[in-house]
Amino acid sequence: MKSLRCFLSPAIVLAIAIVGGAVSPAAGQAMQGSVIAIIDMTKIAQGSKAAKHIRQQSDAHKKKLIADAKAAEDSLRKEGQELKRQRAILSPEAFAKKRREFDRKAAETQRRLVDRERELKTAFEGARRQVFKEIVSIMGVLQQKMGFNIVLRRKQVEFYSPKSLDITDSVVAELNKRLTKVSVKMPK
Secondary structure, eight states: OOOTHHHHHHHHHHHHHHHTTOOOOOTTOOOOOOOEEEEOHHHHHHHOHHHHHHHHHHHHHHHHHHHHHHHHHHHHHHHHHHHHHHTTTSOHHHHHHHHHHHHHHHHHHHHHHHHHHHHHHHHHHHHHHHHHHHHHHHHHHHHHHHOOOEEEEGGGGOSOOOGGGBOHHHHHHHHHHHOSOOOOOOOO
């Protein structure tokens, strides 16, 4: 599974609007100065206990899915080889019927594996959204304390930014206090 950063990018813009109070000034009001904070989503994905927990679960489920796919492939391969051996002794109609059954079984197996993969992806996206909601909440608290009104991703300011603008360590520390484990809700 990809790290948190892949789905958080567009969401950061939403969080900025929510947390930073992105409101256009009314007519005649002076625009408030920008106070920028920087966040490194990759570092959060690597350093937070919740993201690590999600990754561990993901790895375990991927390994099981891969093992199940290999077992299904091996079973189908053996069945296909047996069907080839029977071709010489079966009538054309009987062979065609067995071939159709084999093709149906292979297609159903493939469909089942693809469905499981999609279900896994959906379950893990839900867990990552739970972490992101907590990050947004933490950024709201930090915004109140620190007074920033714009949050930029580290990738957006790669060349230069003072360390004092980076809130990543604070977010990770608070996230690790609030959310250490996220159970991925797997479909039945």
